[in-house]
Amino acid sequence: MTSAKKLSATAAIAVAALALSGCAGSTGGGASADDPVxxxxxxxxxxxxxxxxxxxxxxxxxxxxxxxxxxxxxxxDFESYTTTLTTQLAGGNPPDMAWVLENAAPDFVSSGALVPLDDVLSATDGYDLDDLSASATELWRDADGALAAYPFSTSPFVVFANDDLLAEAGAPTAAELQADGDWNWETISEIGSQVNAATGKAGFVVRDFEYTQWDYLSTVWGGWGAEPWSEDGADCTMDSDEMVDAFTFLHDAAFDATSMPGPGSTADFFAGDAAFTVTQISRASLLEESGIQAWELAPLPEGPAGEYSIIGQAGVGALAQGENPEEAAEFIAFFTNPENSEKLAQYFPPARESQLNAETLVAANPVLTEEQLSEIVVPAVESGEVRPSHTGSAEIQQAVRSALDALWVADADIPGTLSAVCEAIDPLLEQ
Known part of the structure; x- marks a missing residue:
């Protein structure tokens, strides 16, 4: 047995920042052709x-x-990515550069673990720093406004629909639902229940949720106008009326309507196992090998609060604790310059305003049509709200996940469970 505990993500990042202050003189800056890095x-x-x-x-x-x-x-591994990264930081084996998820951005940005990029980006010929969207970079700037990481992916959540499976169940297509004004969560659940009854397959799936990654449900509760905490991040709002209504919908979908797979069940849309999936457009490449012949792309369904959009972000930064922070920052400047940003756009929607258009995106996303990109993807990027993020994200993620376990049973007390979530995370939000 061992009594050693893994460092939390926040603690590990703090360790990295402290280590930087004590050994700044040993990091990078001395590379040459005779002594390459x-x-x-x-x-x-x-x-x-x-x-x-x-x-x-x-x-x-x-x-x-x-x-x-x-x-x-x-x-x-994606599910343990932040934990693994912060363990490397705390263990003295930091990478030179790292992708950072949006929910971990506040910790990395506020801790000083990342090298500010403004100077090197501004000094790079042809970079055009002013082309970066202000809304896309907001999450990645520190308290002084310095850009700590480049948001190489600003990807909206959308719905992919399997029209083959909908036809098998005798249900209308996604396009027909939109044309009839029925593209909303209530109808999606009704159709999903019909699909499940007729085919035994799932109605709708929130990809990557799996009853563990609760913040992916922001793609649903946004339709109710719900938020997990106040705008300043100080107060929990998981127990709000809007959130109670949203989780009541999700609970009904899982346990009564059976329009969404319940706990312990999985369904992969791209394997033909579900009629609808909520996911990011970067998953479109999976369609080519999915075997689905007739599919459609649609925006997130309307909720009681009306239309909305949610985006996921990923930033790339140079680790201040790495051995070569200057060289890392310079490579990031090349990796994200206009030419390479356009190449990356086939998988990751860019933060550059000049490239956020259907003409650029269609060249990089051959699976999607120019109409789909211009009418669904671009507006979602421009108006979307980033998935929830907060300092201490790892601790908050675990606390919410644990408290929500009581909700995923047939006779759950939904308001009581969400109140317990707030009791669990209020002390963490105050830190």
Whole structure:
């Protein structure tokens, strides 16, 4: 047995910031062609096409920068990504660069764990820092306004619909539902229940939720106008009337209407197991090998509060505790310049205003049509609200997940459970 405890994400990032203050003189800045450096970037993708693109960008960079001998992209498991990254930081094995999820952004940005990028981006020929959308970069700026990470992916959540499965169940298509003014969560659940009864397959799935990643449900509760905490982050609002109504809908979908897989059940839309899935457009590439012949892209369904959109973000930053922070920041400037941003756009919607248009996106997203991009994707990026984020995200995530366990039973006390969530996280929000 061992009594050792893993560092929380917040604590690990704090350790990294403290380590930086004590050893700043030993980091980076001395690379040359005679003494080249190796750079490592942690990522959560293991997609071969994406990694091949990253490698090609790295090879182009190294051809003009002999002071860098090697750039590797280190895939980490998505579900444990932040924990693994912060463990590396606390253990003295930091990467030079890292992807950062939006829900962990406040911790990384506020702790000083990331190298400010403004100067190196501004000094890079042709970078055009002013082209970056102010709304896209807001989450990634520190209290002084410095850009701590570049939001290489600003990806809206949308709905993919399997019209083959809807036809099998005798249900209308997604396009027909929209044309009839029925594109709303109530109708989606009704249709999902019909699909489940007729085919045994799932109605709708919130991808990556799996009854553990509760913040993915913001893609649903946004339709009720609900928020997990106040705008200043100081007060829990998980027990608000809007949130109670949203979770009542979700509970009914799982346990009564059976329009959504219940706890312990899974369904993969891209394997043909569900009629609808809520996910990001970056998943569109999965359609090519899914076997689904007739599918559609649609915005998030309306809720009682009307239309809304939710976006997920990912930033890439240079770790201040890394061995080569200056070289890492310079590679990030190349990795995210206009030319490479356009290449990355085939998987990750860009933060550049000049590239946020259907013409650019359709060239990089051959699976989607220009109409889908212009009418659904671009407006969602422009008006979307970023998924919930807060300092101490790892502790809050675990506390909410644990408290919500009581909700995922047939006879749950929904208002009481959500009140218990607030009791659990109010002390964490105050930190």
């Amino acid at each position: 190796s750079l490592r970037m942690t990522v959560w993708t293991s997609n071969e096409d994406q990694l091949a693109l990253f490698d090609s960008i790295a090879e182009e960079y190294m051809a003009d920068h002999p002071e860098v001998s090697d750039i590797t992209f280190d895939p980490l």
